[in-house]
């Protein structure tokens with residue numbers, strides 16, 4: 001197997017966040033979810049702690065999740081027009097998705113590496129997922145919008161005190177063209193070569 005430099009660049013550069021309203025449908029099977037999330041394990045991980053952990057909500061489970069997150073939002077922020085609208089949007093996102101994946105950093109019990117490294121490793125794992133998804137006719141996006149790491153969300157996800165909830169990956173079927181990329185800085189603006 002060999003990807004040319006151009007093919008590799010283009011595959012990475014053409015990854016886009018795919019939002020639930022853009023999904024073709026929400027018909028995602030458990031096998032597809034398992035095959036997609038499997039690529040997480042190839043992320044780099046200091047001391048091989050492999051701190052990524054995913055709880056996947058599908059079918060009735062995802063709708064129960066939407067109900068629970070609606071309640072958590074109300075508990076934390078009160079019942080206002082804004083929180084009602086946020087709950088509604090989240091419910092819509094959930095119902096349009098085939099699976100909602102809780103992205104968790106599961107802390108190594110011995111805490112052998114600093115927390116920041118474990119968060120970085122989970123982010124690498126999610127990038128693997130995002131890059132692989134398109135080859136499977138899937139799309140998704142990482143959201144930190146809905147009750148991320150709230151005490152009640154942590155409780156629901158049965159996290160240990162040193163674990164972190166880093167957000168949700170909304171997943172659905174996606175075919176065809178991705179949306180146009182948002183502007184990115186040129187590498188001259190973020191790379192400094194010191195020689």
Ligand SMILES: Cc1cc2nc3c(=O)[nH]c(=O)nc-3n(C[C@H](O)[C@H](O)[C@H](O)COP(=O)(O)O)c2cc1C
Pocket residue numbers: 015016017018141142143144145146167181182
């Ligand atoms: C850690 C993280 C959290 C994010 N949270 C949100 C979010 O809460 N809502 C949202 O609309 N997009 C969220 N995004 C997606 C970004 O908005 C998106 O990556 C950005 O607009 C660039 O678009 P692209 O991914 O299509 O290149 C998040 C991305 C990351 C990496």
